Amino acid sequence: MTRVKISKTEILSNNWYTLKKVTFDYQNKKGEWVTQNREAYDRGNGATILLYNKESKTVILTQQFSLPSYINGNESGMLIETCAGLLDLDNPEDCIRKETEEETGYKISSVKRIFEAYMSPGSVTEILYFFVAEYAKNMKVAEGGGVEGHEDIDVLEMEFDQAYSMIETGEIKDGKTIMLLQYAKLNLFSQ
Numbered sequence: 001m002t003r004v005k006i007s008k009t010e011i012l013s014n015n016w017y018t019l020k021k022v023t024f025d026y027q028n029k030k031g032e033w034v035t036q037n038r039e040a041y042d043r044g045n046g047a048t049i050l051l052y053n054k055e056s057k058t059v060i061l062t063q064q065f066s067l068p069s070y071i072n073g074n075e076s077g078m079l080i081e082t083c084a085g086l087l088d089l090d091n092p093e094d095c096i097r098k099e100t101e102e103e104t105g106y107k108i109s110s111v112k113r114i115f116e117a118y119m120s121p122g123s124v125t126e127i128l129y130f131f132v133a134e135y136a137k138n139m140k141v142a143e144g145g146g147v148e149g150h151e152d153i154d155v156l157e158m159e160f161d162q163a164y165s166m167i168e169t170g171e172i173k174d175g176k177t178i179m180l181l182q183y184a185k186l187n188l189f190s191q
Helices: 067-071 092-104 160-169 175-187
Strands: 004-013 018-027 033-042 046-053 058-065 078-081 083-086 112-118 127-134 154-159
Touching (some): 004 033, 046 175, 058 083, 058 092, 058 160, 078 175, 092 127, 112 175, 160 175
Antiparallel strands (some): 004 018, 046 058, 046 083, 058 078, 112 127
16 A cells, blocks of 8 residues: 555656656554655765775775865865766666766776665765775776866876775765765675
């Protein structure tokens, strides 16, 4: 038995992605049906990856401008992040291999899917697939930095301990990046 009955969906914006206003009835724990309205932003699903090298104890991150973070008080608008992208029509594994090469310049073949998560389920429909992959210098096939005109990405190779400490200092504030660095601390660099 479903506890949700959608009665109306309106498109409020369909410019960059789709913003919908949904009117629905929800059956609460008491069994009562309550009519509610919510807005949901649909930008598609995505994938993200942490490239790591156990031997050199390094990781590959990216840095790029984020308008939403700038609007919300990030003075420079720059964020340090793990490589990520929207799935579009790809499956998560193919997407993250392609994004890795475009953004970082590393061509990886073996990726490990570790979990998936809704990043902002109160307003965004996106589910994000999380991956890790080992990299080596000989896998670098291009400069990286993105291929689309609006991408202006810096590729950062740094010691894992430095990257991890940047969570505490506030230099890394991106949720997906924090999650992957914490995964790496517990599972990849714990010895």
